Amino acid sequence: MTDVMHNFELFQPATLADAQAILGDHEDAWIIAGGMDSLDWFKHRVKQPSVLVDVANIPDLHGIREEDDGGLWIGATTTLTEVNESEEVQSRFPALAQAALRVASPQIRNKGTIGGNVSQDTRCTYYRDGFPCYRAGGNTCYANTPTAMNREHALFGVSRCVAVTPSDTAIALTALEAAFIVERGGNRREVAAADFFIGPDIDITRMTMLERGDILVGIRIPGKWAGSRQYFEKVADRNTWDFALANIAMAATMEGSAISDISIVCGAVQCIPRRLTDVESLARGETPGEELETLVKRVAARGAEPLNFNHFKVPLMENLAVRAIRSLA
Structure with missing residues (x-):
C-alpha cells in the first residue's frame, strides 16, 4: 500500500531526559524531528517502527549560539532555513549557509532540520524501493550489476554497497571540521566528522555512527575556519x-x-x-x-x-x- 503509513505510538517529550527514558523503554523506537526522510520510509512501509519519539520541541536541541573560540553551536533540530538565514552562520561559515540553501526546496528547508539532514539514509533507488540488497540485509548490490542504473552512485570506497552520502550540509560540516554531540543515557560524547560518517566497510546498515538509543544533540563548529x-x-x-x-x-x-x-x-x-x-x-x-x-x-x-x-x-x-x-x- 503506497502512501499509507503503518500504525505507531507517538511520544512528544518536552525534555532530553524524557526522550532518553522513552528510548530506554522501547527497543525499536525511531527518533523523528522534521520527518523529511522518515515519513518517506513510513509511507512506503519499508520501515515500520512501533514507537516514534518526536524531539522537535525539546529546547536543548534547538538554536544557534556563539562558542568561546569564535565557533558556533547549532542544535540538531534547528531548521535548514534557520541555518541559512542566520547572520552568525553567514558571516563565519558561509559554506554551510550555502549548503543549507541548496537542500531540496524552501518548503522542505522550513521543516527539515540540520540533524536530520546529516543523519538521513542513502537515496539509492534500489535500496529505497525495498530491494533485498546488502544494505537491507540481502546478498546483492542491485546498483552494481551489468544492467544497473547507477548514474548517481559511488566512485570510491565501494564495499559491497555503492550508495553515496545524500547530505549537502554534511559536506560543508566535514570541511569545517565540525564535531557532533551525541547523547546516550545521559552521557555525552563529541564525535569528529571524520568518525561520525561511516562507510559500508564498517557497518553496511548505517551511514553514521548513531545507534539505537543515541540522540544527536547538536553540532559544534570550531572557530578555526571562522x-x-x-x-x-x-x-x-x-x-x-x-x-x-x-x-x-x-x-x-x-x-x-x-x-x-x-x-x-x-x-x-x-x-x-x-x-x-x-x-x-x-x-x-x-x-x-x-x-x-x-x-x-x-x-x-x-x-x-x-x-x-x-x-x-x-x-x-x-x-x-x-x-x-x-x-x-
Missing part, C-alpha cells in the same frame, strides 16, 4: 529538490597571495564525505593560478573506479575542485 575564505557548489539535475550528482565544500586561509591552510571535501562520490587530502597537500603554500589548477585537476579524482553510467562524475569532480581553488585567486 571568517576564512570558503566555497560551496552543488551540481544536480535541477536546482530545486534534487540530490547532488557531486558537490564540494572548501575552507581556506591565505597568507598574502599564498594558501596557508585548506580543507576541501567532495560529496556524492562515496558513501561518506570524501576529503581531498591530495588536493590539500598540493595547495598548501602555493599561489592560486593556472599551474596549481592543472595539478589539482590531475589528483582530485585519482583512484576513482566509475560504474557503468557514472563516468561523468570524474571530470565533474575534477572541475569542482579546480573551481574551488580558483575562487581563492
